[in-house]
Amino acid sequence: MAYKIGLVGKPSVGKSTFFNAATMNNVDEAAYPFTTIEPSVGEAYVRVQDAAPDFDETPDPRVGFYHDGTRYVPVKLVDVAGLVPGAHEGKGLGNKFLSDLNEADVLIHIVDFSGETDAKGEPTEGHNPREDINFLENELDQWYLGILEKGIERFDGKARQQDVKLEEELAEQMSAFKTNKNQVKKIILNENLELDPDTWSDMDKLSLARSIRKATKPMVIAANKLDTEKGRENFEEITNDSEYSHLEIVPCSAHAEKALKNADEQDLLNYWPGDSDFEILNEDNLSSEQLEGLTEIKEFLEDFGSTGVQEALEVAVFEELGLKYVFPGGADGLGDEHGNILPDCFLVPDDSTVLDFAFEIHSDLGEGFLHGIDCRENRQVSGDRKIENGDVIEIVTTN
Ligand SMILES: Nc1nc2c(ncn2[C@@H]2O[C@H](COP(=O)(O)OP(=O)(O)O)[C@@H](O)[C@H]2O)c(=O)[nH]1
Ligand SMILES: [Mg+2]
Incomplete structure (x- = not known):
């Protein structure tokens, strides 16, 4: 299963630029609203440490690619269109927006930290990016609240029947958010609420909706356009404000990433996505304007460690979603039937076991599961052993 990262944000914040940089597809970019009518889906990558070098091998990835010890593992990236005020009420492309979000x-919430776009995505100056952060969170919370309230109605309608459990009704109503009754119950109790919606105030409901949203729709903020002076000022201010400490905020210049990838594609320089540096191949091939631009990008990389595009993807996948990465391997050698070395790398949920991993590869492997082999240790492991990052596991089955 390929994980899906949704890029959201008001118009003109740099979603398409980020999307193009991360996928190197060519989608329209422009500084006017609603360029992207349909969401574009592309392939981006997250970096992991490849296991093959630990076995003195070079891998042959079936998907993604490999460079210098690093495996670039594919994830799906979606440029989600249609964030407008009232989307949760179906305004604008509201319903489409919400189903894409689902x-x-x-x-990844792309926020224009330069303050040069207003709430509608029109050019302005001095817009406070806090408004955009708050706006998206509120929009999502209102959407969740609406569905929570439907769940409460559903419960009330059935409450006189026997054996109707509140958390079951709410989880059923909110199933599109990939939640379940245990999670819903836990969140309700964490909020110090009773399992009786008659006792809940409007504030309680909103707060509950917010908690369910946070638990089921993890989010990273990409603080974009930090190549501007105002962008940096806003970044300093907001990341030092405890009101925003619940958010992961990644400093970003989608522009810089796009420029580096373009230049790399034209063989003007060597740049690997996410790196803190790049190597100009021949200065004579560059105009003075290009050189000046690259000097600025170099300074950006020195200040922030990277352009932030890869970083945002990886914070989303490994910190917010908490995924682990694991390679299917063979105890007698890492090649598949064609001699390809470690062709696959899987991203699996945080608490996955070796048996879960077997099912993830193929249901046949899960159903016929006998045991696993940890190929690093050359040791048999049971199905309930938890997957650790960088594991190389062979699945041994009955057939
Ligand atoms: N300074 C700066 N401008 C950017 C950056 N990313 C995007 N832009 C510009 O912001 C405008 C809107 O970008 P676009 O990707 O079309 O935004 P979208 O409407 O959110 O898809 C364009 O003029 C981009 O060149 C960035 O990192 N820095
Ligand atoms: Mg766009």
């Missing part, structure tokens, strides 16, 4: 496992 399909995303994790969100």
